[in-house]
Amino acid sequence: MIGSNLNDHLVRQASEFIPGGVNTSLRRVEPRLVFTRAAGAIITDADGKDYIDYHAAFGPIILGHNFEAVNRRAIEAMETIDLIGTGTTELEIELARKICRHIPSAEKVLFCNAGSEATYQAIRLARAVTGRKKIIKFQGCYHGWHDSVAMNVISPPDKVGQMDPLSAGSLPEVLSHTIVCKFNSLEALEKAVAENRGHIAAIIIEPIPHNIGCVLPKPGFLEGLREISRLNGIVLIFDEVITGFRHGLGGYQKICGVTPDLTTLGKAMANGYPIAALCGKRELMERFNTNPGGDVFFAGTYNGHPAGCAAALATIEAMESQPVHDHVFRLGDKMRSGLKGIVDRLGIRATVAGFGSVFLTYFMEGPIENYSDLLRNDQQLMVMYRRRLVDRGIFKLPLNLKRNHISFSHTDQHVERTLQVAEDVLKEICKLPRRSASARN
Numbered sequence: 001m002i003g004s005n006l007n008d009h010l011v012r013q014a015s016e017f018i019p020g021g022v023n024t025s026l027r028r029v030e031p032r033l034v035f036t037r038a039a040g041a042i043i044t045d046a047d048g049k050d051y052i053d054y055h056a057a058f059g060p061i062i063l064g065h066n067f068e069a070v071n072r073r074a075i076e077a078m079e080t081i082d083l084i085g086t087g088t089t090e091l092e093i094e095l096a097r098k099i100c101r102h103i104p105s106a107e108k109v110l111f112c113n114a115g116s117e118a119t120y121q122a123i124r125l126a127r128a129v130t131g132r133k134k135i136i137k138f139q140g141c142y143h144g145w146h147d148s149v150a151m152n153v154i155s156p157p158d159k160v161g162q163m164d165p166l167s168a169g170s171l172p173e174v175l176s177h178t179i180v181c182k183f184n185s186l187e188a189l190e191k192a193v194a195e196n197r198g199h200i201a202a203i204i205i206e207p208i209p210h211n212i213g214c215v216l217p218k219p220g221f222l223e224g225l226r227e228i229s230r231l232n233g234i235v236l237i238f239d240e241v242i243t244g245f246r247h248g249l250g251g252y253q254k255i256c257g258v259t260p261d262l263t264t265l266g267k268a269m270a271n272g273y274p275i276a277a278l279c280g281k282r283e284l285m286e287r288f289n290t291n292p293g294g295d296v297f298f299a300g301t302y303n304g305h306p307a308g309c310a311a312a313l314a315t316i317e318a319m320e321s322q323p324v325h326d327h328v329f330r331l332g333d334k335m336r337s338g339l340k341g342i343v344d345r346l347g348i349r350a351t352v353a354g355f356g357s358v359f360l361t362y363f364m365e366g367p368i369e370n371y372s373d374l375l376r377n378d379q380q381l382m383v384m385y386r387r388r389l390v391d392r393g394i395f396k397l398p399l400n401l402k403r404n405h406i407s408f409s410h411t412d413q414h415v416e417r418t419l420q421v422a423e424d425v426l427k428e429i430c431k432l433p434r435r436s437a438s439a440r441n
């Protein structure tokens with residue numbers, strides 16, 4: 001198809017054969033786009049329009065799109081071995097060794113294909129070792145699509161404090177075994193533990209809840225969580241599917257100095273290739289039936305796939321040998337201070353939040369300690385701002401509360417261009433009539 005309508009044509013085709021035209025619910029956003037190329041910090045749609053990409057596929061892209069060393073390693077692996085599906089490959093051994101070296105809680109590791117599989121197995125293992133059924137999660141955290149955790153992420157105000165499943169068809173019996181607590185409140189956690197003493201198998205948490213942007217743990221919160229779980233024989237699971245490798249080779253646990261019992265990893269671990277991991281204490285991990293005598297079922301046709309393992313090795317090696325984290329943290333700071341300068345100059349009620357390579361602008365004033373605080377965010381304004389950025393070639397997912405990511409392939413020039421466009425868009429928005437609702441005066 002010639003001309004500028006190829007994108008729209010493909011969008012229509014997609015919906016003909018794929019329900020809604022996308023393969024993950026949150027991929028269906030306006031404007032509807034079909035992407036045909038990705039390189040470095042740039043993604044290109046079917047009409048040939050380039051975007052500076054901050055979506056990063058929900059976080060995996062830490063080095064940049066189509067990072068040569070990662071692709072080369074994956075291709076080499078596939079040309080050498082491909083999938084055997086019995087025994088072990090050298091790639092799995094090398095990758096497991098690397099993860100145990102870097103991640104403080106990792107004494108043993110198992111590989112699977114996606115973060116949801118890793119959190120599913122972590123919870124099943126915790127239930128097996130404790131002989132208990134209930135788990136605790138936190139409002140605003142996302143841990144994948146399975147029934148035990150697929151609830152209470154970006155909940156409508158009337159559902160906060162209630163059960164808010166993400167899906168019809170979830171088993172009520174499973175949902176009822178998950179207790180939802182308020183992030184950053186040790187008081188709420190202690191109360192939940194006391195009311196369910198002897199019944200809680202696991203506490204699962206994103207140490208920084210990035211599924212609602214970036215809410216930082218208050219000093220002492222994660223330490224308190226560790227202590228409460230230790231005192232009550234509860235397995236503490238850090239879901240580092242986003243924070244692991246993106247914020248540092250040792251994950252956020254190395255940065256905050258709190259070591260969980262189990263850790264889930266994925267996303268930035270392999271720069272976009274499908275692999276995830278569950279790691280943790282030896283005595284827990286050895287309960288899996290990959291180990292002789294283990295009684296917790298662990299299986300998957302594609303587990304430890306050579307392409308994913310090779311990509312993860314190349315990604316981690318790039319992080320070990322090049323200043324990846326220095327670069328993304330520096331650009332993250334530059335982006336955040338630039339955005340803060342803009343909203344301050346324009347008198348917009350906003351909070352620029354983030355950590356390291358992650359940043360976003362909430363349209364509200366702080367403090368922001370948990371999801372309830374974020375109910376004050378002007379979501380209409382947030383989505384309008386992002387849609388206008390997308391129109392001008394800056395791709396931030398045009399949805400409420402979504403974080404943005406910087407990669408090793410972003411440059412100072414990308415950040416400066418982004419700030420310039422952000423300022424233009426915010427100036428335009430300030431002139432709109434509804435702006436008065438969000439302005440300081």
Ligand SMILES: Cc1ncc(COP(=O)(O)O)c(C=O)c1O
Nearest residue numbers: 114115116142143144239241242
């Ligand atoms: C913190 C966290 N855990 C788990 C998952 C599930 O990972 P996946 O989508 O790879 O199944 C996600 C996905 O966004 C996540 O953000």
